[in-house]
Amino acid sequence: MGRQNPFDGLAEFLAIAKRQSIRKAALDLEVTPGAISQALRKLERRLGTPLFHRTTRRISLTEAGETLLAEIAPAAQVIEASLSVASDASNEPSGTLKLLVERLAVPFVIEPILPGFCAAWPNVKVDLTVSNRHHDFVAGGYDAGILIGPYIAQDMIAVRLSPHFHWAVFGSPDYFRKHGRPMVPADLAKHNCIRFRRPEKGDIYRWEFLEDGQNVSIEPNGPVTVNDGELMQRLAARGQGLIYSSTYHASQRVAAGQLEPVLLDYSPGTDGMFLYFTKAAQSQPKLRAFIDACSELRRSLTD
Numbered sequence: 001m002g003r004q005n006p007f008d009g010l011a012e013f014l015a016i017a018k019r020q021s022i023r024k025a026a027l028d029l030e031v032t033p034g035a036i037s038q039a040l041r042k043l044e045r046r047l048g049t050p051l052f053h054r055t056t057r058r059i060s061l062t063e064a065g066e067t068l069l070a071e072i073a074p075a076a077q078v079i080e081a082s083l084s085v086a087s088d089a090s091n092e093p094s095g096t097l098k099l100l101v102e103r104l105a106v107p108f109v110i111e112p113i114l115p116g117f118c119a120a121w122p123n124v125k126v127d128l129t130v131s132n133r134h135h136d137f138v139a140g141g142y143d144a145g146i147l148i149g150p151y152i153a154q155d156m157i158a159v160r161l162s163p164h165f166h167w168a169v170f171g172s173p174d175y176f177r178k179h180g181r182p183m184v185p186a187d188l189a190k191h192n193c194i195r196f197r198r199p200e201k202g203d204i205y206r207w208e209f210l211e212d213g214q215n216v217s218i219e220p221n222g223p224v225t226v227n228d229g230e231l232m233q234r235l236a237a238r239g240q241g242l243i244y245s246s247t248y249h250a251s252q253r254v255a256a257g258q259l260e261p262v263l264l265d266y267s268p269g270t271d272g273m274f275l276y277f278t279k280a281a282q283s284q285p286k287l288r289a290f291i292d293a294c295s296e297l298r299r300s301l302t303d
Contacts (some may be wrong), residue, residue, distance in 0.1 A: 009043030012036050013051060014076055017069050020059055093289040094123040100137055100145040101130050103199075104229055104249050105273055109146055109161055109297065117293045124286045133200040143287050144277040152276045161294055162273035165248035167208065168261040174239040181262050182242075185209045185216055192241035193220030197227040207244040209266040216266075220244070233259070246271065 015025035016036065026033040044050055051065035061069060101110060110128065118126065129142070137145050137153075145152075152158055169182065182188050188207070196205040204225070209216040222241050226232050233250065236243040237258040253259040275294050281287055 009039045012039040093121045093285040096125045096127050097286045098127045098142045100142040102147045105146040113293050121289050149272045149274050156276040158274040158276045160272050162248050164270040165246045166267040167246050169242050169263045170250050170259040171242045172237050172239045193222040194241040194243045195220050195225040199227050208268045210268045
């Protein structure tokens with residue numbers, strides 16, 4: 001025979017003592033009255049003494065029952081309080097939130113959100129990896145990622161972070177004064193273009209357009225190639241050449257008058273920046289808190 005569990009029957013004993021009724025104790029513990037009676041009988045046999053006086057109308061503690069209750073009731077209260085604390089802790093955001101973030105999302109999502117998020121949830125540590133390589137999201141143990149919509153795997157849950165945006169060519173007002181504006185994608189052959197080498201693949205990013213219902217892909221020509229989107233925009237704002245970017249990511253420099261979009265009529269379509277995560281991860285309190293922070297940012301952009 002296996003070793004007797006010393007806690008067997010104690011929950012039933014406490015419920016009966018509290019309610020002074022086997023039927024009411026059964027309701028509290030969500031079992032049958034028969035199960036309560038059987039557990040009590042086993043406990044009494046193990047202790048070698050009756051714990052309750054029973055009549056057809058009433059049940060009350062024996063002297064042994066009173067002694068047992070006085071001994072275990074305080075411990076039961078401590079256990080109940082400890083379980084309550086553990087339950088509250090499981091609902092309180094804590095632990096490490098591991099994020100895999102598209103480089104372009106840093107100034108538009110991470111920088112606005114992170115200070116307030118860390119202040120609101122001091123028990124959450126944030127582990128950020130900034131990369132455009134998201135194929136190892138699951139293997140890397142990330143809780144969530146931020147990426148442009150079309151690149152997100154279909155089995156992920158995605159929450160929109162940005163307004164809809166278009167892809168276009170941008171240049172500085174000074175560049176356009178000196179070199180003119182391209183009117184159709186083919187005009188780009190006559191312009192200095194700042195080429196972007198994708199860090200995750202090492203290839204030159206091709207500029208995509210929609211012309212007469214057909215997708216057009218152009219490899220830009222120019223003397224300068226970079227692998228950093230922020231540097232690319234800085235050079236364009238200084239008149240170094242034209243760049244291909246989204247209206248979302250260039251919005252701050254457009255608002256400041258440093259860049260102007262062209263060829264918007266040839267934009268291949270709209271995109272968006274999304275927070276994504278697995279279905280299993282969405283119940284984590286730390287991730288739910290971050291989703292709420294992202295939603296607040298999204299609402300502030302649309303107000």
